Amino acid sequence: MCIALPNTEKTFTVTLFLPNAGDPSFATLPDLAAARAFFARDFADALPLVPEFDADWTNNPVGGLGTLRLQRWRLDDRALLLGDAAHAMVPFHGQGMNCAFEDCVALDQCIAAAPDFATAFADFENLRRPNAEAIQAMALENYVEMRDRVDDADFLLQRALERVLAERHPGRFVPRYSMVSFTRVPYATAFERGKVQRAILVEATRGCTRLEDVDLAAADALVVQRLQRLEA
Numbered sequence: 001m002c003i004a005l006p007n008t009e010k011t012f013t014v015t016l017f018l019p020n021a022g023d024p025s026f027a028t029l030p031d032l033a034a035a036r037a038f039f040a041r042d043f044a045d046a047l048p049l050v051p052e053f054d055a056d057w058t059n060n061p062v063g064g065l066g067t068l069r070l071q072r073w074r075l076d077d078r079a080l081l082l083g084d085a086a087h088a089m090v091p092f093h094g095q096g097m098n099c100a101f102e103d104c105v106a107l108d109q110c111i112a113a114a115p116d117f118a119t120a121f122a123d124f125e126n127l128r129r130p131n132a133e134a135i136q137a138m139a140l141e142n143y144v145e146m147r148d149r150v151d152d153a154d155f156l157l158q159r160a161l162e163r164v165l166a167e168r169h170p171g172r173f174v175p176r177y178s179m180v181s182f183t184r185v186p187y188a189t190a191f192e193r194g195k196v197q198r199a200i201l202v203e204a205t206r207g208c209t210r211l212e213d214v215d216l217a218a219a220d221a222l223v224v225q226r227l228q229r230l231e232a
Contacts, residue, residue: 001147002043014050017065017143026062065090067136073125077118080125082107087132092142095135095180099187103128134191138180153209158201160211165200165223168216172229173197185230196226 004012019025024042029035035057039047050056068088073081083100107124114120149155165173176194179185185193204219 001143002039002046003146004046014046014056017147020062020064032057067140069133069136073129074121077116077121080107080121082124082128087129087136089132089136089139090143091139092146093135093139093180095139095187099132099135102131131187134187135180138176138187138191138194154205157205157208157211158198161201161205161214161219162197164211164216165219168220169223169227172227173200173223174230179230183230193227193230200226 001017002014003017004014006012018029021027024038029038032054036047036053039050039053047053066088067090068084068086070081070086073086082103084096086103087099089096089099103124106128107120110120110124110127111117114123145155162173162175166175166178174183174185174193176190176197179190179193180187200219200222204214204222208214
């Protein structure tokens with residue numbers, strides 16, 4: 001996947017995402033000629049828009065993205081990991097820093113409620129681990145969505161229906177991205193509700209090619225049947 005993010009000075013920062021090994025991968029681009037040929041083949045429309053491609057490719061090293069999963073976040077009452085140190089994630093949901101801030105709030109609450117640090121640290125890990133694992137999974141899913149599905153007709157139809165159902169059922173059908181980015185709904189809850197909502201969208205749009213073809217009454221019934229209202 002190749003993306004370009006706008007900067008305030010009216011330039012773009014272009015990033016190429018590839019595995020380190022396999023085909024294609026950074027291992028298959030050993031030199032500038034190979035990189036240019038790769039872009040000419042896979043991102044031909046972008047290449048003319050990068051006038052300093054040769055210098056940019058040569059001077060910017062390959063970075064790394066990863067998901068950090070640890071067996072333990074705590075050491076008795078002596079130490080505790082939180083934020084990226086405990087659960088680093090890929091950036092495709094934009095939630096790494098927010099997840100760390102939520103850790104801080106949760107840790108403060110656990111310390112206030114517990115008789116000692118050992119108990120507070122254990123309570124914190126039990127509370128936050130399911131949410132960290134959920135947002136890690138959703139961040140990876142978002143990468144696949146951005147890479148493969150943004151021009152898929154079925155996906156676009158489902159997204160259109162998602163907006164309609166969100167308007168028809170406020171507080172009950174809430175798009176997963178909205179739950180994650182704009183509410184305090186726990187990540188684990190958003191992850192599980194997202195699965196239910198995706199199943200509704202797939203079922204309601206099966207055999208349809210346009211939003212007008214969707215049986216909205218049947219979709220409404222699925223929403224009411226399968227989703228409880230979110231707690232305010």
